[in-house]
Amino acid sequence: MYPTANHNWTTPILSAVAILLATVVVSPLQKITTSPTLPQRQTTIAATTIAPLQSQKDAVLTTTPATLTLSVSQEKTILLNIASPKNKVTGSEIHLKFNPEVISIKEISAGDFLANPLRLAKQIDNQKGEVVYTIGTLKPSAGSGILANVIINAKGTGATQLSLDGTIVTAENQNENTVKSLQGATITVQ
Template sequence: MQNLRQNLFANKTPLLIIFLVIATVILVALAMAPNRPSLPTPNLGAQKEIIADSSLSLSELYQIDEDEEASEAAVVSYQSDVQIMTGKNKVTGVQLEIKYDPALITTVDVLPGDFFQNPTELLKKIDTEEGIISYALGTENKGLSGKGVVATITFVPRTGVRGETAFEFLSKTTVVAENADQTVLKEMSGLEFSLGSSTPTSSSAQPASL
């Protein structure tokens, strides 16, 4: 009987040694493994919601100059200001997309207004075939609040044309503000005017809410 016990103990000893060696290797590996970085804890604090509170509108037309050409025909240019009211927003940039009828007006141009001091022009494109003004500008300084002129549009009526036309804001028009990840444009009002008289008559279009 004693010999049987000795034989069983002798058979178990190698298995026990192997088990202990494996366990030791695992423990050493775990101890030497680099610490895994903990996942960042989500910031559950409520962030202040930025409300779209800005509006854009086009002013009534006014004459800006008159040049006499060799034919002695008067070439009269007109201007409309793109006006902004920021409400509670602190605006850092504006992108304008404005539609017009190239069959009725020509020599269209757009220039920065006085709302931004020393603005940076990011985009200026006038598609004379489709009749679309694409213009973007902004500031590297802090956002501005209040009202003012962000840009001015100038044009010349085509000779001999008559009819109703308009400057119309398109859906790509955008107002960018501090701490806002989307446009803060609340509403925009285009400009309707008549050509054919000595002086074009204009009226503001109904505001379009977004």
């Protein structure tokens, strides 16, 4: 049928092919399943040090005018000024206290210091003589300007302080109130 040939040379070739296949295909598979290893390359990671936030109280709040004399029923606008040369101010919680028998607060509104301020709270209590007005912005400001405009009405004769005690100013990268000093107004009604 078929001519017989000497197959003595085929056995060594088949053995060589089997060994080659075992080395090329099986050997890498054994390495993957039996001993997974990562490349032994050394990578240097840069170390970063984060400095703790340092409090810089630099916000100075004043009123214009600082002293004021009014007649009963007279209205006047008082400007609440801010100077914050280093810190970028993000917002403020303004607290005003006064004698409600001498003056009342008709209105409080944001000045031009903060760009596009958002009013977060506005509480005028002329019974207790207290105002809380909170504003903030997404565009922090440094420097000086008018933080708020306060319209007062003279009610009765006497004198009162328009106190800013308790006012808070927040700033970028600061973790506490940045108010350095507060100066309210002295108001006399005749």
